[in-house]
Amino acid sequence: MVKSNIILCIALLFAGAAFAHSGVKNAAVKARMDAMSGIGAEMKVIGQMAKGVTQFDQNAARAAAAAIAKHAAQTPALFEGKEDDPKSEAKVEIWANFEDFKQKSLELENTALGLSTSIANKADLAIAMKSLGASCQSCHKSYRE
Numbered sequence: 066m067v068k069s070n071i072i073l074c075i076a077l078l079f080a081g082a083a084f085a086h087s088g089v090k091n092a093a094v095k096a097r098m099d100a101m102s103g104i105g106a107e108m109k110v111i112g113q114m115a116k117g118v119t120q121f122d123q124n125a126a127r128a129a130a131a132a133i134a135k136h137a138a139q140t141p142a143l144f145e146g147k148e149d150d151p152k153s154e155a156k157v158e159i160w161a162n163f164e165d166f167k168q169k170s171l172e173l174e175n176t177a178l179g180l181s182t183s184i185a186n187k188a189d190l191a192i193a194m195k196s197l198g199a200s201c202q203s204c205h206k207s208y209r210e
C-alpha cells in the first residue's frame with residue numbers, strides 16, 4: 066500500500082512534464098526540451114511577480130534567475146549532439162553555427178547570473194524580463210522554428 070502510494074506520487078510528479086512533451090521519442094531531444102521548459106517556468110516566476118500577480122520576493126526572484134543561469138550553462142552540452150525528433154522545434158542551423166549557439170547560451174547565462182545577485186525591488190523585475198527576454202528571442206529567432 067505504502068509502496069504503491071510512493072509510485073503514484075512519483076508518477077504524478079512527472080505527469081506534467083510527460084504531458085507537455087508527449088510523443089517525444091528521442092531522449093536527448095526530450096532532455097533539451099525539458100531544460101527549455103524549466104527556463105520557461107522560471108521566467109514565469111519572474112513575470113508573475115513583475116505583473117504583481119504574485120508578491121515581490123527578492124530571494125525567489127534571484128533564485129529564479131540563478132536557475133535560468135544554470136540551465137543556460139547546460140544548454141550547449143544538451144544540444145551538442147545533432148539529435149532530432151519529429152516533435153523538435155530545433156533548426157539544423159544550430160549545428161552549422163554551433164559557436165554562435167554557444168555564445169547565445171553564454172549571453173543568457175551571464176545576464177541571468179548578474180540578475181541573480183542584483184534584483185532588489187519590483188522595478189528591477191521589469192528590467193530583468195526585458196534583458197532575459199531579449200536573450201531568449203535572439204536565440205529562438207535563429208535556432209527555433
Ligand code: HEC
Nearest residue numbers: 098101102104105108153154155169170173201204208209
Ligand atoms: C542558445 C539558444 C537558446 C536560448 C538562449 C534560449 N532558448 Fe529556448 N529553445 C531553444 C531551442 C533550439 C529550442 C527548441 C528545442 C527543441 O524543440 O528541440 C527552444 C525551445 C524552448 C521552449 C519550448 C520547449 C518545449 O517544451 O518544447 C521554451 C518554453 C523555451 N525555449 C523558453 C526559453 C526562454 C524563456 C528563454 C530565455 C530566458 C530561452 N528559451 C532561451 C534555444 C534557446
